[in-house]
Amino acid sequence: MAYEFPADSVSVGEQLVALDAEGAVLGSAEVVDVQPIPRGDRTVVLKLRVPAPVAKRIAGVQVQGSWASSPLPEALEPLTDEQIVCRCERATAGEIRELIRRGYRDMNEIKAVVRAGMGACGGKTCSSLIARLFREEGVTEAEVVPFRPRPVFVEVPLGVFAGTDGRES
Amino acid sequence: MTIPNYDVVIMGAGSVGAPAALAMARDGLTVLVLDARPSQGQGSNKAAIGGVRATHSDVAKIRLSLRTIEIMSGWEEAYGQDIEWRGGGYVFVAYRDVEERKLKELLTRQHMHGLNIDWYDAHALLEIVPDLNPDELLGGTFSPGDGHCSPLLAGHAYCDQATRLGATFRYNERVTGIAVHGGRVRGVETDRGRYGADVVVNAAGAWARELGRLVGLDHPVQPDSHEAGITEPVAPFLKPMVVDIRPAPGSANYYFHQLATGQVAFCITPDPPILGFDCQETSSFLPQVSRRMVEVMPRLARLRVRRTWRGLYPMTPDGSPLVGWADAPDGYLMAVGMCGQGFMLGPGLGELLSRLVLDRLTVEDREVLAELSPDRVFAGEEVLK
Numbered sequence: 001m002a003y004e005f006p007a008d009s010v011s012v013g014e015q016l017v018a019l020d021a022e023g024a025v026l027g028s029a030e031v032v033d034v035q036p037i038p039r040g041d042r043t044v045v046l047k048l049r050v051p052a053p054v055a056k057r058i059a060g061v062q063v064q065g066s067w068a069s070s071p072l073p074e075a076l077e078p079l080t081d082e083q084i085v086c087r088c089e090r091a092t093a094g095e096i097r098e099l100i101r102r103g104y105r106d107m108n109e110i111k112a113v114v115r116a117g118m119g120a121c122g123g124k125t126c127s128s129l130i131a132r133l134f135r136e137e138g139v140t141e142a143e144v145v146p147f148r149p150r151p152v153f154v155e156v157p158l159g160v161f162a163g164t165d166g167r168e169s
Numbered sequence: 170m171t172i173p174n175y176d177v178v179i180m181g182a183g184s185v186g187a188p189a190a191l192a193m194a195r196d197g198l199t200v201l202v203l204d205a206r207p208s209q210g211q212g213s214n215k216a217a218i219g220g221v222r223a224t225h226s227d228v229a230k231i232r233l234s235l236r237t238i239e240i241m242s243g244w245e246e247a248y249g250q251d252i253e254w255r256g257g258g259y260v261f262v263a264y265r266d267v268e269e270r271k272l273k274e275l276l277t278r279q280h281m282h283g284l285n286i287d288w289y290d291a292h293a294l295l296e297i298v299p300d301l302n303p304d305e306l307l308g309g310t311f312s313p314g315d316g317h318c319s320p321l322l323a324g325h326a327y328c329d330q331a332t333r334l335g336a337t338f339r340y341n342e343r344v345t346g347i348a349v350h351g352g353r354v355r356g357v358e359t360d361r362g363r364y365g366a367d368v369v370v371n372a373a374g375a376w377a378r379e380l381g382r383l384v385g386l387d388h389p390v391q392p393d394s395h396e397a398g399i400t401e402p403v404a405p406f407l408k409p410m411v412v413d414i415r416p417a418p419g420s421a422n423y424y425f426h427q428l429a430t431g432q433v434a435f436c437i438t439p440d441p442p443i444l445g446f447d448c449q450e451t452s453s454f455l456p457q458v459s460r461r462m463v464e465v466m467p468r469l470a471r472l473r474v475r476r477t478w479r480g481l482y483p484m485t486p487d488g489s490p491l492v493g494w495a496d497a498p499d500g501y502l503m504a505v506g507m508c509g510q511g512f513m514l515g516p517g518l519g520e521l522l523s524r525l526v527l528d529r530l531t532v533e534d535r536e537v538l539a540e541l542s543p544d545r546v547f548a549g550e551e552v553l554k
Binding site for chain 1: 207208209210211215321322324325340400401430450455456459460462463464469470471472473474475476477478
């Protein structure tokens with residue numbers, strides 16, 4: 001299993017909850033090895049021991065406790081105007097809030113005007129924060145048009161597609 | 170029950186509808202723009218990569234684009250909004266005799282129309298675009314008056330100014346009928362209401378044909394799709410749009426430029442065309458276009474691709490738009506079939522449409538309209554699409 005968290009957050013012998021592609025619980029899995037990817041980013045490879053019928057169905061492991069999906073005891077403080085919502089393009093909560101107050105409901109239109117979601121990550125971070133701004137402004141989810149997701153999801157040099165492996169030919 | 174009345178209803182808030190609404194509102198007309206999508210320019214306008222040139226071969230496109238360039242280049246001064254206009258020009262490169270001949274033949278006609286474009290030999294062209302692959306480069310044309318602009322910012326800027334002047338934009342609203350009585354257009358019906366109008370403009374781009382059917386007309390507009398992409402932003406290194414018109418297996422020309430914000434945006438023309446409305450991104454586009462771009466500009470190999478998307482070119486049989494009144498019903502105005510050039514034709518065309526509605530046409534306008542007449546006989550395709 002690819003595991004995109006720090007290697008020291010998991011240890012050999014630990015029992016994790018294995019999940020299928022839909023996120024349904026498959027059962028318990030024992031960590032038997034933790035290997036970093038040579039030259040790679042912070043992704044590590046976990047080797048897990050599970051019953052054979054389960055092995056081919058594992059798509060992930062649960063890393064968060066159930067608390068992570070429960071409502072917080074009290075409402076979050078509203079984002080302040082100067083807080084950065086889109087880190088790639090440095091769009092602030094204030095800029096986006098102003099558009100929402102002017103009647104913007106299409107996240108693709110917000111993107112067109114303040115560039116939120118146009119950066120390297122493709123809106124992975126800002127889309128949930130923009131959703132939060134809509135909630136703060138009392139706009140229901142049903143009124144909001146989400147980002148149109150587009151490939152590619154990781155930036156790749158043109159040379160790789162051109163067959164020159166990212167180097168000048 | 171009274172229904173809201175307007176002088177003009179425009180169907181489509183895209184690259185033609187938005188600037189047309191602005192021109193009409195400025196000329197004192199009351200305008201309603203209806204669009205089935207959730208916000209401005211969400212059809213094909215946002216898929217444009219932003220190139221704007223007046224160096225066409227036909228007089229209509231030349232005049233409309235020249236006016237567009239005036240509007241875009243003067244926008245920030247006039248309205249205080251930055252729409253990222255950059256006058257970097259266009260470079261058409263020639264690596265083979267056949268393209269050199271084609272471009273030089275075209276130059277004669279372009280000079281006849283007074284366009285600022287010339288042939289540069291390889292050495293001179295490399296001074297304009299130093300990163301071009303010099304191997305077998307014969308030269309190319311350079312037109313410094315052309316440029317590029319952000320379709321996203323420009324579209325919004327037109328709508329903002331049109332709204333300020335009293336135009337109304339309604340989104341998520343689909344036109345389901347056009348009311349005609351006594352041979353005249355009287356208004357439109359949508360899935361949410363009815364509006365009265367003396368003039369109804371079809372500016373629905375790739376979707377123009379289905380709206381034309383509402384008045385029993387069959388506009389010869391057939392969308393085909395082109396795919397585009399954009400890289401990460403880097404420091405400025407490329408001013409003009411670079412166009413390579415050589416054909417290759419699966420594609421005709423391709424072109425790329427560096428945006429004001431540093432990214433390189435690029436697009437390719439599939440050959441044979443991919444007809445229809447499908448805008449799902451493909452896995453074949455990047456290998457196809459990257460190979461060609463890296464060949465012409467090896468330095469691009471290191472640049473990382475960020476995103477790809479597809480947009481629709483509403484094509485006509487001869488590659489030129491269809492603009493003008495319908496014979497019947499009275500008051501039905503076509504501004505359709507922009508053939509992928511709506512962004513560069515739209516602002517100039519919008520002003521012309523307003524003069525047409527107000528019966529204030531100039532001699533030049535009449536020449537443009539004669540060339541773009543929906544009743545014309547379709548001859549050959551334009552030399553340079």
